[in-house]
Amino acid sequence: MVRTLGDHRNDILVETTLLLLSLGVAVWLTDQWLPDWTSSAPLNAAFSITIVLMASVVVLAISMFILKVRSERLLRKEEQLRPTGIELLTSIAQGATADRLTIDHLAAFHRRSPRLAHELLSGALALQKGEGSSLLAAAAQLSGIAEDWRRMARSRNAEVRCHAITYLGRLPPGTAVEELRYALGDPEELVRVGAALALINSGDLDEIERIFQALPRQTTLVRALMSARLSKHSVALAAGPIHRALESDDSARIIGALDLLVSWKRSLPAPGVGPLLRSKDDAARARAFQALPYAMGAKASLDDFEEALQAENNEVRCAALSVSARCGTPLLVPRILTLLKDPEPTTATAAGYALASFGMTRLLESTIIEGARPSADIAMEALEKVRIGRLTL
Amino acid sequence: MIEHSTLFGRVFLTVELLLIGYVAAINLLYFVLTIIGFFTLQRFSGRIFQAEIDTLVNSTALPGIGVIAPAYNEELSIRDSVRSMLRLRYPAHEVIVINDGSKDGTLAVLIEEFRLYRSSRVPLGSIPTKHVRGVYESRDPLKLLVIDKENGGKADSLNAGINFCRHPLFAAVDSDSLIESDALLRMAKPFLDDDTTIATGGIVRVANGCKVEGGAVTEVRVPDSLLARFQAIEYLRAFLGGRVAFSLLNALLLISGAFGLFRRDVVLEAGGFDTNTVGEDMELVVRLHRFMFEKRRAHRIVFVPDPVCWTEVPESVRVLRRQRNRWQRGSLECLWKHRKMFYNPRYGMVGMLGFPYFFFFEALGPIVELLGYVMTISGLLLGLIGKDMAILFFVVSLLFGLLLSLACITLEEFTLRKYPSVRDLRILLGAAMLECLGFRQLTAVWRLEGIIDQMRGKTAWGKMERRGFKPAA
Numbered sequence: 001m002v003r004t005l006g007d008h009r010n011d012i013l014v015e016t017t018l019l020l021l022s023l024g025v026a027v028w029l030t031d032q033w034l035p036d037w038t039s040s041a042p043l044n045a046a047f048s049i050t051i052v053l054m055a056s057v058v059v060l061a062i063s064m065f066i067l068k069v070r071s072e073r074l075l076r077k078e079e080q081l082r083p084t085g086i087e088l089l090t091s092i093a094q095g096a097t098a099d100r101l102t103i104d105h106l107a108a109f110h111r112r113s114p115r116l117a118h119e120l121l122s123g124a125l126a127l128q129k130g131e132g133s134s135l136l137a138a139a140a141q142l143s144g145i146a147e148d149w150r151r152m153a154r155s156r157n158a159e160v161r162c163h164a165i166t167y168l169g170r171l172p173p174g175t176a177v178e179e180l181r182y183a184l185g186d187p188e189e190l191v192r193v194g195a196a197l198a199l200i201n202s203g204d205l206d207e208i209e210r211i212f213q214a215l216p217r218q219t220t221l222v223r224a225l226m227s228a229r230l231s232k233h234s235v236a237l238a239a240g241p242i243h244r245a246l247e248s249d250d251s252a253r254i255i256g257a258l259d260l261l262v263s264w265k266r267s268l269p270a271p272g273v274g275p276l277l278r279s280k281d282d283a284a285r286a287r288a289f290q291a292l293p294y295a296m297g298a299k300a301s302l303d304d305f306e307e308a309l310q311a312e313n314n315e316v317r318c319a320a321l322s323v324s325a326r327c328g329t330p331l332l333v334p335r336i337l338t339l340l341k342d343p344e345p346t347t348a349t350a351a352g353y354a355l356a357s358f359g360m361t362r363l364l365e366s367t368i369i370e371g372a373r374p375s376a377d378i379a380m381e382a383l384e385k386v387r388i389g390r391l392t393l
Numbered sequence: 394m395i396e397h398s399t400l401f402g403r404v405f406l407t408v409e410l411l412l413i414g415y416v417a418a419i420n421l422l423y424f425v426l427t428i429i430g431f432f433t434l435q436r437f438s439g440r441i442f443q444a445e446i447d448t449l450v451n452s453t454a455l456p457g458i459g460v461i462a463p464a465y466n467e468e469l470s471i472r473d474s475v476r477s478m479l480r481l482r483y484p485a486h487e488v489i490v491i492n493d494g495s496k497d498g499t500l501a502v503l504i505e506e507f508r509l510y511r512s513s514r515v516p517l518g519s520i521p522t523k524h525v526r527g528v529y530e531s532r533d534p535l536k537l538l539v540i541d542k543e544n545g546g547k548a549d550s551l552n553a554g555i556n557f558c559r560h561p562l563f564a565a566v567d568s569d570s571l572i573e574s575d576a577l578l579r580m581a582k583p584f585l586d587d588d589t590t591i592a593t594g595g596i597v598r599v600a601n602g603c604k605v606e607g608g609a610v611t612e613v614r615v616p617d618s619l620l621a622r623f624q625a626i627e628y629l630r631a632f633l634g635g636r637v638a639f640s641l642l643n644a645l646l647l648i649s650g651a652f653g654l655f656r657r658d659v660v661l662e663a664g665g666f667d668t669n670t671v672g673e674d675m676e677l678v679v680r681l682h683r684f685m686f687e688k689r690r691a692h693r694i695v696f697v698p699d700p701v702c703w704t705e706v707p708e709s710v711r712v713l714r715r716q717r718n719r720w721q722r723g724s725l726e727c728l729w730k731h732r733k734m735f736y737n738p739r740y741g742m743v744g745m746l747g748f749p750y751f752f753f754f755e756a757l758g759p760i761v762e763l764l765g766y767v768m769t770i771s772g773l774l775l776g777l778i779g780k781d782m783a784i785l786f787f788v789v790s791l792l793f794g795l796l797l798s799l800a801c802i803t804l805e806e807f808t809l810r811k812y813p814s815v816r817d818l819r820i821l822l823g824a825a826m827l828e829c830l831g832f833r834q835l836t837a838v839w840r841l842e843g844i845i846d847q848m849r850g851k852t853a854w855g856k857m858e859r860r861g862f863k864p865a866a
Contacts, residue, residue: 072815166444190442221585224454225445263454345517380513388510388532 078116085109085120092139093124093132107143114148118167121145125170137172146171153179158188165191169198177202184214193222200229205240208233212241216256223256227263234260238268246272251281258287261294271297277304282313289319292327300327309335314344321350325357333358340367340375348374352382356391405768405777412765413786419754420793423634427800430637434698434804441582446575450482456561456584457485458577458654461554462568463547464490468498472506474568477608479535483577487536489554490568494523494544503539508532518556518657520665522549528557547650548666548673555657555665563657565666565674567704570651571600571610576701580654583695591681592655592694594648595701596632598811599625601708610703615817615824620713622824623832624706629801633698633809640696644747646682648694650674652702659685659692670730672723679731682743698809714839721759721843722851728752759840765790766834791829798825 088105110117125136140146152164165183168176176198183195196214199207212230215223230237237260245257254276261270273295276288289308292300305328308320321339324332336358339351352375355364367379385391449455460478464471471490478488492500503509509529516525523545531537540553551565562584566572573579576595583590601616616622639645653674663684666673678694685692707713728735728751735752737744769786772778802821805811812818 162442190445193445219586220454220588221449221582224452224585225448227454228448228452259454263452265453345515345519349515349517374515377513377515381515384513 074115078113081109081113081116082120085113085116089120089124089136089139093128093136095131095135103139103142106139106145110143110145110148117145118149118163122167122170125167133172137175140171146175150176150179153183158186158191161186161188161191162194165194165198169194169201173202173204177204177207181207184211189219189222193225196226197229200226200233203233205233205236208237209241212237212245212256213253215260216250216252223259224263227260230260231264231266234264234266234268238270242268242270243272246270246276251284254279254281254284255287258284258291261291262287265294267294267296269297270295271299273298274300277308282311282316285311286313286315286319289316289323292323302329302331305332306335309339314347317342317344317347318350321347321354324354330358333360333363337363340378341372345374349378349381352378353385353391355379356382356386361386402777405772406782409765409768409772409778409782409786412761412768413782413789415761416765416786417789417793419758420789420797422750422754423630423797424793424800426638427630427634427797427804429641430634430698431804433637433641434633434809441579446482446578449578450484452484455484455581457487457559458483458581459487459489459554459558459560459563459657460566460577461489461491461551461558461563462566463493463550463554464495464499464568465493465544465550466495466497466499467568468495468502470569471499471502473608475503475507475537477571478566479537480574480608481572481577482574483581485560486577487538487558487560489538489540489558489563491550491554492539492541493546493550494542500539500541504529507535507537507539509537509539512538514538514557516553516556517559518661518665520552520556520661522553522556525553546668548668548670551673552665552668555660558657561657562654563660564652564654565650566702567651569705570597571605571608571703572652573699573701573703574609576652576699577654579699580652580697580701583693583697584654584656587693589691590656590693590695591659591685592648592653592678593697594636594645594653594695595697595699596809597628597649597651597702597704599628599706600703601625601705603703613811613813613817615812615820616706616708618708619824619827620710620832621706621708622820623828624713626798626801626821626825626828628706629805630798632696633801633804634797636696637698639747639750640694642742642746643693644742644750645694645696646679646743646747646751647675648678648696649702651704653678655681667730670723670726671719672727675723676727676730679727679734679743682747683731683734683740686740686743714842717836717839718843718846721756721840722847724751725756725844725847728756756844759837760844762790762837763834763841794829794833795826798828 088102088109092102092106106117121136121140125133125140128136137146140149146168149164149167152160153168155161155164161183165180168179180195180198180202183191184199186192186195196211199211208230211226215226218226242257242260245253248254258273258276261268261273270291273288273291274297276284277292277298277300279285279288285308292298305320305324308316309324309332311317311320317339320328321336324336333355336351336354340348340355342348342351352364361383364379364383368376368383370376382391460481462474462478464474467474475488475490490503492503508531510532512528512530514528514530523543525540525542527541529539529541538557540550540557542550542553545553554565555563562581564577564580580593580595583593598613599616599621600610601618601621602614603610604612604614616625636645636647650673655677659681660677663677663680665677667676667680670676681692682694707716728748731748734740734744734748736749740748765786769778769783773780773783799822802818802825806818812821
């Protein structure tokens with residue numbers, strides 16, 4: 001168990017007294033030993049700087065202890081209040097006592113411990129669905145907690161804004177749209193992400209499309225976070241925004257849309273992927289091949305594969321190889337066999353796995369017998385993976 | 394009184410003043426770096442919340458990571474270490490253990506515990522390494538690869554791991570360090586934020602005294618032994634002060650060997666870890682900077698101010714002495730090998746700031762510090778310098794150092810708050826006060842020995858003895 005500062009009050013008192021006493025003794029000794037020390041300029045400078053620094057550190061250390069004490073007290077108080085808060089919110093969510101008195105209790109609870117009230121109410125909102133959620137949201141409005149969140153969303157402190165956006169995002173759809181839209185332009189990335197995630201959860205397709213349009217300009221981290229949340233709306237997105245993005249001339253939008261298709265790993269109508277298999281942009285072309293297994297209605301010809309397997313770009317060759325067995329034809333096997341000797345080891349390995357996926361075990365065995373390295377080693381690895389049923393690179 | 398009458402007296406006084414200036418400069422610089430670190434750690438930007446981590450853990454859009462852990466004679470601990478690494482929260486990571494010619498049953502334990510079979514996996518990288526005797530994978534659905542090779546040292550093992558790694562990123566870890574479960578995600582964040590990031594390192598904390606359960610730290614406590622407490626202070630000073638600030642200036646020269654994350658393609662291009670040095674971690678980071686500057690490619694090497702890794706520090710003077718000796722030799726080797734970068738504007742802030750800092754304050758530090766003590770005491774005894782000058786030297790060297798340590802503990806409490814109890818905080822403050830009275834001077838002596846050994850051409854690593862982590866009650 002962690003002991004609190006209160007438990008050490010006497011120790012601290014003794015330590016402080018000892019520290020002050022030793023400081024006094026040090027000053028007295030210095031004065032005795034070096035009576036004219038104040039006349040030495042460098043020594044004065046050093047002592048002055050040290051005193052300034054020491055004062056700063058002492059102030060910091062004292063603040064640290066005060067903060068520690070206050071945070072410990074706050075935590076203890078919150079722990080005591082927590083069961084009351086949970087009980088109060090449960091009764092509100094169940095609608096049993098959603099009267100003025102309960103709301104007054106909630107408002108009083110909020111005044112006593114705002115942080116705990118925010119945490120518990122937003123947690124309850126995240127857990128509740130349907131009527132329970134509406135009752136809690138109404139209680140948040142009536143008790144002034146929702147207004148507090150709106151105020152926090154305009155705070156100068158990014159962390160406070162981020163928490164506020166998370167809380168507001170848990171209110172039922174349509175309740176805090178203005179604040180969330182405003183937060184999309186926040187200078188802080190995490191606030192923007194929080195707002196976007198909340199708007200995605202609201203299910204409003206216009207908002208979702210707006211967020212989708214902004215995705216290509218975001219970092220990989222934001223795109224990864226968004227793609228996970230957007231997967232709930234993948235069908236609606238594939239029908240409209242993704243379709244339009246794939247047909248656009250904007251490379252970033254195309255890559256953004258293809259990345260989403262690849263990350264969702266779900267079959268969706270995306271005929272626009274077909275023409276991209278011949279794109280001049282290697283990054284888009286490679287991603288188009290990766291998205292091909294999930295793109296319903298996308299047409300891939302033998303020539304598309306043949307050309308991709310001969311592409312100069314290694315990423316394009318590997319992407320085409322990785323889907324060749326699922327989306328190509330066995331007519332590609334001779335070309336893939338030549339790639340088994342590709343000087344780029346990632347391409348050669350992908351070729352081995354592609355041959356194994358086509359079920360070309362005889363070809364792989366004969367490559368092993370030929371013994372030319374590293375093709376034989378790659379063929380051996382691919383065969384082994386087939387036998388243990390783990391043929392994924 | 395100061396003796397100005399003889400030439401020797403005047404020279405002595407000048408040197409003494411220069412030494413005082415040097416010691417004051419080094420302490421003030423550390424203090425400034427700590428203040429920069431404080432403001433950086435206070436910033437909200439760059440953080441990642443638990444909710445985001447929970448979403449990212451299931452994402453398919455993150456780059457894969459190979460966690461490379463060299464192991465030598467670790468049959469007692471390897472089982473727990475591997476289990477802990479397999480449990481790391483990341484959507485696509487593979488653990489690659491390299492049995493570096495262990496003489497005990499490390500490989501046998503791994504084969505039995507994780508149901509390994511001899512695999513035909515082909516290396517995709519071509520960094521030269523000692524002969525690989527065999528590659529093993531698990532029959533179970535575990536992302537685990539074990540490479541059995543002839544003994545070649547840590548750098549050679551890491552190179553073998555890089556060759557077999559098939560992910561865009563790899564983490565170089567010590568198999569006996571404890572990694573926080575979200576560490577990979579936190580360390581990968583700079584790579585996801587900025588495409589030019591080529592390496593990241595995080596805060597390494599002292600695990601001595603902490604309670605450990607199932608390969609994870611379950612209760613953070615300060616170490617029981619005084620020696621380990623002093624090192625806990627040192628680690629705080631090094632990580633919270635210097636590295637945060639140097640990362641901000643893109644002049645970071647060192648990512649701890651205990652845990653660093655790198656872009657595999659760049660490390661392969663740069664030639665992997667240097668097997669002919671005892672400081673392979675620093676050497677790689679410096680070489681990556683040099684390589685990228687010479688190729689005129691934008692790059693960032695980032696320090697992640699999150700505690701990501703816990704390591705056991707030596708509790709015996711003998712082992713600590715060997716470790717400090719090796720660190721000093723490693724730094725000197727690296728500085729000498731890449732001396733071309735010294736004050737060379739072609740290498741940006743690394744050449745103009747990071748390199749000179751390391752040379753003047755880290756490499757020369759022990760010589761100047763010890764010379765200062767010797768000259769001050771002898772000068773006082775011989776009457777060549779006055780009492781005020783002697784006091785001045787001890788004020789700038791001891792009091793400034795003490796203030797610095799106190800500032801770092803305060804910084805830790807204001808930002809990371811890893812030590813939960815007031816008792817721990819008091820112990821750390823006490824240790825900080827004692828640390829500058831003996832321990833710091835002792836480490837300066839060991840580092841001086843390292844400089845002498847380096848000049849003599851000593852290349853041995855020295856054996857690290859570990860007591861093992863304290864299990865949870």
